[in-house]
Amino acid sequence: MKNKYTLFRLFAVFSFLFLLSVSDAKAQITTSVCSFENDCFFVAYEAIQEESPTSPTLLVVLSAFLNEGGTCNDIDGLIFAPVGGTVVLLSREQLAANSTIEFTVDRASFTATPDIIISPYEIRTISIPFFNFSYTGPFPLPPIVDLQARLDSNEPCLPITPLAVELISFTGLPTESGINLNWSTASEENNSHFEVERSADGTTFEQIGKVDGHGNSATTIDYTFIDPAPHNGENYYRLRQVDFDGQFEYSMVIGVTSTAPDAMQVVMYPNPCRGGDCEVLIRTSKAAQETLLELKDMSGRVVLSKRVQNGVAQLTPEDIRQHKGFFILTATSGNEVVHQRVVLE
Numbered sequence: 001m002k003n004k005y006t007l008f009r010l011f012a013v014f015s016f017l018f019l020l021s022v023s024d025a026k027a028q029i030t031t032s033v034c035s036f037e038n039d040c041f042f043v044a045y046e047a048i049q050e051e052s053p054t055s056p057t058l059l060v061v062l063s064a065f066l067n068e069g070g071t072c073n074d075i076d077g078l079i080f081a082p083v084g085g086t087v088v089l090l091s092r093e094q095l096a097a098n099s100t101i102e103f104t105v106d107r108a109s110f111t112a113t114p115d116i117i118i119s120p121y122e123i124r125t126i127s128i129p130f131f132n133f134s135y136t137g138p139f140p141l142p143p144i145v146d147l148q149a150r151l152d153s154n155e156p157c158l159p160i161t162p163l164a165v166e167l168i169s170f171t172g173l174p175t176e177s178g179i180n181l182n183w184s185t186a187s188e189e190n191n192s193h194f195e196v197e198r199s200a201d202g203t204t205f206e207q208i209g210k211v212d213g214h215g216n217s218a219t220t221i222d223y224t225f226i227d228p229a230p231h232n233g234e235n236y237y238r239l240r241q242v243d244f245d246g247q248f249e250y251s252m253v254i255g256v257t258s259t260a261p262d263a264m265q266v267v268m269y270p271n272p273c274r275g276g277d278c279e280v281l282i283r284t285s286k287a288a289q290e291t292l293l294e295l296k297d298m299s300g301r302v303v304l305s306k307r308v309q310n311g312v313a314q315l316t317p318e319d320i321r322q323h324k325g326f327f328i329l330t331a332t333s334g335n336e337v338v339h340q341r342v343v344l345e
């Protein structure tokens with residue numbers, strides 16, 4: 001039954017592509033368990049996760065890489081057709097930017113047949129003069145791979161595991177009371193607590209506090225912690241998230257500058273800024289004084305400039321969506337100048 005379903009799925013997916021591309025490509029189905037690799041591409045299951053034991057969906061995580069050189073350059077991307085999910089085409093550029101692929105699939109369908117049909121493709125243009133028809137689109141290339149998760153065997157290569165604690169933001173802001181740290185989680189599973197760690201050099205950390213977690217949650221939860229005695233100058237912080245069973249995971253490291261209460265401050269929130277939707281908070285010794293806000297790339301070139309009067313600047317997606325990577329945010333107000341390193345994603 002499993003093989004029949006897989007073949008039916010394969011037929012449905014590539015019949016769809018056939019109608020789109022009028023492709024005459026034929027390929028041999030290659031069955032592989034949990035991972036597949038040839039000279040041109042590699043794919044592998046990384047995780048299969050559940051929100052809860054009764055959730056009707058699963059999150060399937062794959063990694064995929066495309067090699068370059070020779071005939072591998074004919075491949076323009078990969079097609080993924082998960083059982084119980086939606087067919088996805090990812091280009092070579094998309095895979096190079098992010099090798100991790102996530103699919104939400106129907107739990108019952110996928111656990112019955114935990115397969116993903118994967119095929120490389122190339123972009124071709126075909127014309128049929130008799131029908132006055134021309135089409136440019138993806139054409140499947142061999143090999144077509146049936147990647148199986150093997151959840152139902154005595155030696156599964158992947159278990160279904162609860163979703164880990166998903167940290168969606170972690171920021172710090174200097175205040176008169178100290179450095180205010182804020183973070184949020186999108187979901188939590190088995191989350192005992194967070195240990196707040198600080199470093200003066202970004203390498204050697206010490207625990208300075210502990211914040212209890214919420215155990216299990218599928219909603220956004222906000223946390224806050226104040227470091228009342230930060231080092232003078234730059235402070236580095238990270239979170240050590242600890243499960244009830246003792247397993248732990250570290251967050252990214254953020255840097256926050258501790259300044260005198262009356263000194264000028266500039267903070268972009270959130271940082272990293274994803275999708276261009278972020279705010280810049282500015283505090284000056286003279287609230288009514290205009291502030292020049294500049295975003296500079298790592299070569300010092302100004303890519304965005306704004307004048308701010310009320311201390312808050314909204315950076316819209318239209319302002320910064322074309323800028324990605326590391327930048328320096330500079331605020332100038334009178335004789336005061338401050339900088340913050342920011343990341344745009």
